[in-house]
Amino acid sequence: xxxxxxxxxxxxxxxxxxxxxxxxxxxxxxxxxxxxxxxxxxxxxxxxxxxxxxxxxxxxxxxxxxxxxxxxxxxxxxxxxxxxxxxxxxxxxxxxxxxxxxxxxxxxxxxxxxxxxxxxxxxxxxxxxxxxxxxxxxxxxxxxxxxxxxxxxxxxxxxxxxxxxxxxxxxxxxxxxxxxxxxxxxxxxxxxxxxxxxxxxxxxxxxxxxxxxxxxxxxxxxxxxxxxxxxxxxxxxxxxxxxxxxxxxxxxxxxxxxxxxxxxxxxxxxxxxxxxxxxxxxxxxxxxxxxxxxxxxxxxxxxxxxxxxxxxxxxxxxxxxxxxxxxxxxxxxxxxxxxxxxxxxxxxxxxxxxxxxxxxxxxxxxxxxxxxxxxxxxxxxxxxxxxxxxxxxxxxxxxxxxxxxxxxx
Numbered sequence: 001x002x003x004x005x006x007x008x009x010x011x012x013x014x015x016x017x018x019x020x021x022x023x024x025x026x027x028x029x030x031x032x033x034x035x036x037x038x039x040x041x042x043x044x045x046x047x048x049x050x051x052x053x054x055x056x057x058x059x060x061x062x063x064x065x066x067x068x069x070x071x072x073x074x075x076x077x078x079x080x081x082x083x084x085x086x087x088x089x090x091x092x093x094x095x096x097x098x099x100x101x102x103x104x105x106x107x108x109x110x111x112x113x114x115x116x117x118x119x120x121x122x123x124x125x126x127x128x129x130x131x132x133x134x135x136x137x138x139x140x141x142x143x144x145x146x147x148x149x150x151x152x153x154x155x156x157x158x159x160x161x162x163x164x165x166x167x168x169x170x171x172x173x174x175x176x177x178x179x180x181x182x183x184x185x186x187x188x189x190x191x192x193x194x195x196x197x198x199x200x201x202x203x204x205x206x207x208x209x210x211x212x213x214x215x216x217x218x219x220x221x222x223x224x225x226x227x228x229x230x231x232x233x234x235x236x237x238x239x240x241x242x243x244x245x246x247x248x249x250x251x252x253x254x255x256x257x258x259x260x261x262x263x264x265x266x267x268x269x270x271x272x273x274x275x276x277x278x279x280x281x282x283x284x285x286x287x288x289x290x291x292x293x294x295x296x297x298x299x300x301x302x303x304x305x306x307x308x309x310x311x312x313x314x315x316x317x318x319x320x321x322x323x324x325x326x327x328x329x330x331x332x333x334x335x336x337x338x339x340x341x342x343x344x345x346x347x348x349x350x351x352x353x354x355x356x357x358x359x360x361x362x363x364x365x366x367x368x369x370x371x372x373x374x375x376x377x378x379x380x381x382x383x384x385x386x387x388x389x390x391x392x393x394x395x396x397x398x399x400x401x402x403x404x405x406x407x408x409x
Contacts, residue, residue, distance in 0.1 A: 033333075033345050038352060039407050042400050045356045049371050049397055050096045050105060052362065056369035057093065057108040065115055070377070070387045071368025081116045084127035088394040090116060091134035095397040098142055099404065113139050113148075120154040126172045128159045129191025134394060137197065149201065156198035159191060160210055167235045168213045180234040181243060186222055186260045189215065189267030196274045208275075215271050219283055221245075222264075227286040228256040228307075229264050249378050255308035261291050262324035266395075269332045284332055285340070291325060292347055300354040301325075301347050305376040316385055319360055320375040320392035326351045327399035330406075348403070355396060362388070372396055 059076070060066050066078045067086050079086060093109035096102075112135070119131040132155040140148040162170045164182065172185040192211040199208035221242050222229045230253070234244040250257030268284035271277070291297060296307045302322040309315045326348060333344045354360060360372050367373055370388030377384025 033341060034403075034406055035349065038349055039404070041352060041356050042404050042407075045352075045361070046096070046099045046397070046400055046404070048361065048364070049092075049393075049400075050100050050102065051364055052369055052371050053089075053092060053096055053393075054105065054108070055365060056089070057105075057112065059369060061108075061111070067112065067115060068368070068370070068390055070384055070389055071370055072384065072387050076368050081119050081131065082122075084125070084130055085390050086116050086119065087131040087133070087135040088390040091138050092390070092394045092397050094135070094138035094142055095394075095401050098138075098401060109139065117151055120151045121158055122155075123158045123161045124174055126159065126162055126170055126185075126188045126191055128155045129194040130391075131155075133191075133194040133197065137194070152194065153198055153202065156194050156207055159194060160207065163210045163214075164237065167237060167240045168217045169235065170210065170214050172232075178234075178246065178248075179244065180232070182235040182237050183232050184218070184222075184235065185232050185248075186218070186229050186263050189218055189271075190263055192267070193270055193274070196271075211271075212275070212277075215268070215280065218264075219268075219279070223283075227283075227290045229260055229287075231257050231260045249380060251306040251309045251380070255306050256290075256294070257306050258291075258303040258318050258321040259305075259324065261287060261307070262321045262328065265291065265332075266324050266328035269328045269335075272335060273331065281335055284328070285336065288329065288332060288344070292343070299350070301351045302354055302360070302374075305379045316376045316379065317374050318376040319355065319372050320377075320389050320395070322351055322355065323372070323392050323395035323399060326355070327395045327402065330399045330402040348399075352400075352403070 056068055060068060060078065063078070065080050067081065068089050069077045069079045069083060069085060071077060090109060090112040093105055093112060097105040097109050116131055116135050119128060122128050132152055136148045136151045139145060140152065159170065164171060167182055169184045170188055171182055172188045173183050192214055195207040195211040199205060221233050230245045231247040231249055233242050235241065236243045246253045247255055247257050250260065265284060265287040268280045268287065272280040272284060294307050296312050297303055302317050302319060304312050305316050305318045329344045329348050333341045336344070355372060360374055362370060362373055367388050371393045373388055374386055375389040375392045376386060377389060379385055
């Protein structure tokens with residue numbers, strides 16, 4: 001063997017050893033990251049969710065156009081499609097169907113999804129993304145139903161009408177409760193996913209341009225130096241700059257309302273996925289760091305309704321905030337280094353074990369047929385305090401589905 005051939009053979013062997021090393025390392029890290037003990041808990045939670053949600057679906061089946069909202073003081077509370085939460089129960093059914101492939105669940109997912117269709121024409125609020133992307137978006141993803149595409153595209157166009165080029169953001173609310181000129185809430189970051197879908201499925205770059213502008217302006221004006229966020233920022237329509245910053249649903253304007261922090265974490269995680277822009281990944285990681293390490297975050301990572309409530313620990317938790325955070329971390333874990341992934345997985349596992357326990361998961365047929373207990377809607381207004389909420393169930397199921405897929409890889 002010539003020296004040249006020997007050198008080539010040695011180099012090839014060296015490359016193969018490197019590949020083998022990193023392959024083994026990746027598998028080793030993956031095995032360490034996802035505990036086998038968590039998978040049975042996930043499977044059990046999904047199985048129960050289907051039983052409970054089918055009871056809910058049958059209860060409202062003959063109530064034309066109605067969708068579950070909450071369960072309070074022993075009474076079922078429902079809404080028509082106009083309520084901002086209307087897309088969450090259909091979306092929950094789609095996630096359950098994705099895991100079980102039960103034809104009965106599929107039929108109900110289609111039935112309740114159709115109840116939301118008229119919202120594709122809604123232009124008087126920003127919640128079109130919640131309403132349609134959670135329902136029709138998941139339906140399209142799982143079935144490829146062509147009709148669903150039209151609904152989503154029409155809805156994206158409706159949402160786009162709320163964008164003001166001078167301000168550079170989508171207006172959230174039309175009412176003027178507290179001298180708001182152009183109010184934008186942190187929740188609105190969630191609805192950009194519908195616009196990014198529309199951009200990918202059309203030749204119209206306007207959808208993406210609106211989403212990017214809204215996301216960037218939100219980073220600039222909604223967040224404090226510690227990466228906590230305000231709930232509402234109102235903009236001057238002439239200058240395009242903020243004239244008022246508040247936390248409408250929190251303890252005080254300068255407090256960290258827990259669900260608001262979760263919306264931001266979730267939003268910038270998917271914005272990184274959809275755009276590949278590093279600034280969105282950095283924003284998501286910084287928000288995660290704020291909530292995970294906040295001194296008032298409980299050991300089980302189910303946050304109080306506001307991180308700065310003076311009544312902690314004698315104040316309600318918010319399971320919905322925990323579920324949004326859980327779902328976001330279940331995706332963000334794929335975009336970070338091994339140290340951060342391990343930290344996120346520790347949080348995820350504690351949240352899953354807590355939410356799947358009797359403390360937070362209802363018994364079959366109880367809790368108005370909702371899956372989870374102990375969410376908080378609007379504490380300052382004494383609205384939906386310590387009750388089940390349809391969006392808590394939705395993001396819980398999304399998180400369970402995302403995690404189960406990781407075990408199947």
